[in-house]
Amino acid sequence: MKKLFDPIKDKSSEIIEWLMASPDMPSDDGLLFKIRLSIEEAVENVVRYAYETGNGWMEVSTDLNHDTFELTIELRDAGTPFNPLDRPDPDITLAAEDRPIGGLGIFLCKQLMDDIAYRYENGCNILTMKKNINID
Amino acid sequence: MDVTINQSEGKSLVVLNGRIDTTNADQFLNDINPLMQPEAGDIDMDCSNMDYTSSQGLRMFLMLQKAVSSRKNKLVLRNMKPQVKEVFDITGFSNIITIE
Numbered sequence: 001m002k003k004l005f006d007p008i009k010d011k012s013s014e015i016i017e018w019l020m021a022s023p024d025m026p027s028d029d030g031l032l033f034k035i036r037l038s039i040e041e042a043v044e045n046v047v048r049y050a051y052e053t054g055n056g057w058m059e060v061s062t063d064l065n066h067d068t069f070e071l072t073i074e075l076r077d078a079g080t081p082f083n084p085l086d087r088p089d090p091d092i093t094l095a096a097e098d099r100p101i102g103g104l105g106i107f108l109c110k111q112l113m114d115d116i117a118y119r120y121e122n123g124c125n126i127l128t129m130k131k132n133i134n135i136d
Numbered sequence: 137m138d139v140t141i142n143q144s145e146g147k148s149l150v151v152l153n154g155r156i157d158t159t160n161a162d163q164f165l166n167d168i169n170p171l172m173q174p175e176a177g178d179i180d181m182d183c184s185n186m187d188y189t190s191s192q193g194l195r196m197f198l199m200l201q202k203a204v205s206s207r208k209n210k211l212v213l214r215n216m217k218p219q220v221k222e223v224f225d226i227t228g229f230s231n232i233i234t235i236e
Contacts, residue, residue, distance in 0.1 A: 012158050033188070033219045040190050044158050092228025096201045104191040104227055111226045 006057035008077075012047045015060060016040050024064035024071055026133040034112040035071070035131060041105035042075055042084075042127055050079025050125065069134035070114075075127045082125060083118045085110075137186075139167035146177035153185040156193030165196050172203045179204060184215035194227060201233050212236055 001022050005015050019039050026032060046058050059076040084106045090099070109116055115130040137160050138153040148171055156164050171179055179200075189197075197213075204211040212234045216224070224230045 016158075030219060037188070037190060037223065040158055044190075044192075090227070092226075093231070094228075096198065096205055096232040099198055099228075099232060101195050101198055102191075104194055108191055108223070108227065 001063075002059065002061040004057060004059045007055045008047050008051075008058045009054045010047075012040075012043055015043050015047070015058065019043075019060055019062060019073065022062040024062040026071070026135070028133070028135050031131070031133055031135065035073075038109040038112045038129055038131075039073060041109050042073075042129065045084055045105060046075055046077050046079065046125075046127075050077045050082070052080065064133070069132055071131045071133045073129045073131075076124050078124050081120050083120070084127065085116065085118050137164050137167070139164065141170055143170070143176065146175070148176045148179045150179060150181040151185070152181060152183050155188040156186070156196070157188060157190050158192060161190070161192035161196065164193065165199075168196065168200060171200060174207045176204075176209075178209045179211045181211070181213045182215060183213050183220065184217070186217065186220055189220060189223060191227075194223070194229060197229065197233060210234065 001024065003018055005011055008015065016036070016039055020036055025035065050056060056077060056079055061074045063072045087103065087106060089107050090103045109129060113129045113131050117128045119126050137156050140151040142149045150171065170176060201211055214236050216235055221230070221235065224233065224235060
């Protein structure tokens with residue numbers, strides 16, 4: 001399933017809910033929690049930061065491989081080229097006083113999904129997240 | 137997210153109810169503003185009905201912890217759901233915020 005959202009300004013919730021309503025999503029609550037959190041962080045990143053004016057488009061898709069039970073979620077935008085995976089992981093051993101506020105969103109995606117990849121192609125940022133949803 | 141705060145004898149008893157996500161994180165920060173103030177004292181927060189938090193919510197908890205630490209008080213989060221606790225665990229927040 002694939003859908004184009006244009007414009008995306010202030011549309012985070014709508015985009016997240018569309019993705020979560022996909023028939024490709026699992027029914028297991030624990031998996032849904034992790035997938036929703038990862039989607040929210042990734043979508044928010046694009047809606048807030050991809051376009052300098054705040055206005056632009058995003059195409060999102062879900063795909064489920066019925067042999068491997070691998071769920072793929074892809075986000076595509078034509079905003080400023082930016083690889084969120086370049087950012088160093090936060091130092092999670094620091095004391096509260098020393099922890100910077102923020103920098104946790106994409107780190108959460110990395111931890112909660114099985115695989116996350118970024119590529120820049122034909123003028124687009126493309127973020128791909130994968131999760132095996134076979135709970136047996 | 138509903139935030140109920142009862143302050144008495146220099147302590148704050150707080151009950152959280154619902155989700156902290158992109159739609160209401162700013163409201164949540166506004167709601168917990170009284171807890172940022174020195175007179176809030178020690179904070180005891182019941183999280184048994186907190187269903188979800190995004191990184192936006194985590195930011196608020198870190199800001200609260202910093203405010204509480206700087207005034208030499210204590211913040212305790214209680215009865216967190218396992219899924220929410222996992223988010224605190226993988227981000228290292230379980231090491232800097234007391235969860236019981």
